[in-house]
Amino acid sequence: MSTIYDLALIKAAHQNHGGHFFSAGALRFFRSRISEKVYQGPGGIYFVTSEQFDERSPRLYTVRCFQPQSRGIDTIGLFQQHTTGRRAHAEAARLAAQLPQP
Secondary structure (H helix, E strand, C coil): CCCCCCHHHHHHHHHHCCCCCCCHHHHHHCCCEECCCCEEECCEEEEEEEECCCCCCCCEEEEEEEECCCCEEEEECCCCCECCHHHHHHHHHHHHHCCCCC
């Protein structure tokens, strides 16, 4: 049976492997928020973050991919590529399901 990942398991695996993606300092520096929703399917394991440059800048969204083998976190597409959370979540779901681009 394969592992079903949630955000807590992703964070623990990444941090236990020496990663700093979820560290308080990194989150504070990028004004990051991490969605609890994880999309897992044949295309991989994805989640969404949002970042804000400063208090006057818009909050933008980034799709991330968790790599279970290396326990790494990759940015999919461009950093802050999505202007809405809805679009970022739709892209993460599409990638996990291995659906073609619309």
